[in-house]
Amino acid sequence: MIKKIAPLFFSLLLSYSFVSGQVLEKHAPKGFDEAKSSIRKGKIDSVTYTSKTVGTDRKALIYTPPGYKKSKKYPVLYLLHGIGGDEKEWLKNGTPEVIFDNLYADGKLEPMIVVMPNGRAMKDDRAIGNIFAEDKVAAFATFEKDLLNDLIPFVEKKFKVYKDKEHRAIAGLSMGGGQTLNFGLGNLDTFSWVGAFSSAPNTKVPEELLPNPEKGKELQVLWISCGDADGLMPFSKRTSDYLNHHDVPHIFYVEPGGHDFEVWKNDLYMFSQLLFKPVNKGLFNKYSVLGLPASTNIRNAAYPQILPDKRVIFKTKAPDAKQLQIDLGKKYDMVKDEEGFWTVTTDSITEGIHYYSLLIDGVAVADPASESFYGMGRMASGIEIPFMGDEYYGLKDVPHGDIRINKYYSEASRSWREMYVYTPPNYDTSSEKYPVLYLMHGGGEDQRGWANQGKANLILDNLIAENKAKPMIIAMLDGNVSGAEGIGGFNENSLKAFENELKRGAIPFVENRYRVKTDAQNRALAGLSMGGLQTLHVGVQNTDMFAHLGVFSSGWFADNTELSDPEYSFMQENSATINDNLKNFFISMGGEEDIAYKNCKVMMKKFDDLGIKYEYSEYPGGHSWPVWRHDLYTFAQLLFQQ
Structure with missing residues (x-):
């Protein structure tokens, strides 16, 4: 007897997709953030630079990779923190040096220097008191000038690094994710690699972020990620929707989790592996672990979920049923887990609304998670697959x-x-x-x-x-x-x-x-x-x-x-x-x-x-x-x- 498999999302976490001869990791494996004694280590240092923007000296942390040589040129990743953190937030909570060391040991990472600055560009840049005070929030916007005019020139003078946009990346979490999109997309002559993790409300509206979508196509990688239980998902989704409507290649990575470092460590693990190496943009829609609930779902229903490549994940609880299928014209057999949830992921589905049935032990019924429509000579479930160019019937x-x-x-x-x-x-x-x-x-x-x-x-x-x-x-x-x-x-x-x-x-x-x-x-x-x-x-x-x-x-x-x-x-x-x-x-x-x-x-x-x-x-x-x-x-x- 074959043992029942684990729930689909768990199997997806650990799965690899083989596409066009490339292996696409879906999620960081167990132990990716645990230090190993048997491998070479990188080094974390603190540096001080003069900021003409702020009018004071400021601090940043620098990670140099294992085997770092002062005579060798390196690309640079600028890694930004959240609204309640400072230059040490990633180090304290995200163990970036451990993640990077392990990736280097596995041969998955291009050697790079990682700069972790304080994104609160003001004289007293400590994360104390009311972190949402108007002057402190404004300082995160001011950091764009500090980054471009003070920090980057300092790094390029002190370290032997490449000085072109093809060798410069920016990424960040939460408030830093908003900064990443604001600064990265606002300075396409400076950055070619942009990674926004759980972008916060400081993220500009898409039309301001990228008023000329054609320019966004010049980026090597544009990564947007968010946990499926994160209340800030709408800020990531609206940006991704805008990019989709304008056919701008990007990765929209939805993963299990909320607004925390378990998500952001995984994001760093995934995003960093794409940096400073050739990428196949045709595979960008293959990365996401989870999809987003369909617009045709009933209120608060998490499933069905639509993946970026238009595959659909269906999930229903029916512990006493013997067989469940989804009938979308083609029938898909669902698989039951130990908790009584039945799950299946379909092939890619064409755009538009599709009528479907949930078959429970051979009986066709409406899926209780979806809205029903009169569309097959009877009431049937419907799922709407969005497509590029649907703005003309958007709610405006x-x-x-x-x-x-x-x-x-x-x-x-x-x-x-x-x-x-x-x-x-x-x-x-x-x-x-x-x-x-x-x-x-x-x-x-x-x-x-x-x-x-x-x-x-x-x-x-x-x-x-x-x-x-x-x-x-x-x-x-x-x-x-x-x-x-x-x-x-x-x-x-x-x-x-x-x-x-x-x-x-x-x-x-x-x-x-x-x-x-x-x-x-x-x-x-x-x-x-x-x-x-x-x-x-x-x-x-x-x-x-x-x-x-x-x-x-x-x-x-x-x-x-x-x-x-x-x-x-x-x-x-x-x-x-x-x-x-x-x-x-x-x-x-x-x-x-x-x-x-x-x-x-x-x-x-x-x-x-x-x-x-x-x-x-x-x-x-x-x-x-x-x-x-x-x-x-x-x-x-x-x-x-x-």
Whole structure:
């Protein structure tokens, strides 16, 4: 019998990843900070330098490596302390000399000089009294000038060291981590290696840290790390998010722990091994031990966690279960530990929102740690994988519209139905009438899809704030209607049933309930996948009602190409009217990986043969919400323009 394995995070702590022939250590091994008598040792000395910035002599500690030779040139690491420390904090609590000695003995470290200064640049720089006093906090910012104009010139005069940025590194913990980012990214002509451990609130906002992100790509290594239980995580995350959005290579290393030296010693062990040697930036997203909770987690749920390389860690407690799996289209077997926790790490997952199920002894249920969405013809768990370029639907400090949930009685279906309606900012205080976009979801979803999964309100809020889109109302309808052959679907009867519901139920309700313009020029219809077929059917045959059509990841089926097909037959007979009436006929796809791609290409070829005018766009990402969000972002900017 094979013994049950330890919890995943513990195994990760001790694991090594083999990538492209390189060994990537995930965490310091046991004993990395324990002195060994059998190895050569480096040396710690205290030095005094004159600071013109402060107007006094100041002290720093210097570590020189085992076998140090005054005749040899060395690179330099400047290692900074926290708000409650001084030049001796690392020595007292972090045993850097022991960590370095052991790394040298294992052949893992390039020989370097390490300078540990006092980062509180003021005449009385002792860590006494109120360490958060205004003058003492200000002194940490003043240290930038002291470092650049006094300390570095002193080191380069007293020691034989390289004087170029490629041989100069800066790192620090907490307050010193903030200094590291502020000084390192603010002086890219001085440092090529930057390591911020648990950066504190003194960290500048990213736009000030690196106003020109392209310059950040010149760094050899940009390391940002934080313990998963550290309350200062948001400062590290916001910097990493900004760097991701601008494609700046960096390591975002999340590890178990809080705001303490157990974390920072491990950070020093990991970061120092990267210094002053060739690095493969393509491996930067492989370092992190842990991920960050997904944005789709319920409040305070630690899992699922998303790793920098888009793999996902799932963890659930079910001590009495016999088998657990995660079903993300591909099924992943989870492994149980001795405490009853089941864990698995997936392959890298594509960007956007994914529906998934937790399979407990073969029964599919919603993961209690994640928000649930109506997205598989039933309520299912969802996980959002972030991606570079998602700022256009970010929650920003702009005026916000509202999502209103409306129950209405439909004369078409003789039943009560529901729609979600977006009203633009200031709708309630205005007397203006607005144009309307009727927006449709895909198969297996409902009227909640564009609001919950599609971020439609945030997309429009941001576009309107930037004057890129006209203020409009968006009616997000339930496209699941009963036709002769059942609810929803893609057949002709279902499409006709939807047309009936739209014209006799939804539009009359919107035009009676909201202040809207009612002419074709101020009415648009769009939808994704199944909703795209509904848009094609209703929109093309009713261009006297809709002057703007948006078809996202959809198209008539590739085997329906004969002119005898009712849709193409109508278009052939009415091509001139369609072209005259439609101001926008926007068709978009997710590229060749989109499951509707072939149908769409065949359909557009038929449109070309019929002389139907349209605009076509592709956005990489397949048949998925990142594509459809971007489709709405693009389409909304075309609508209702003079």
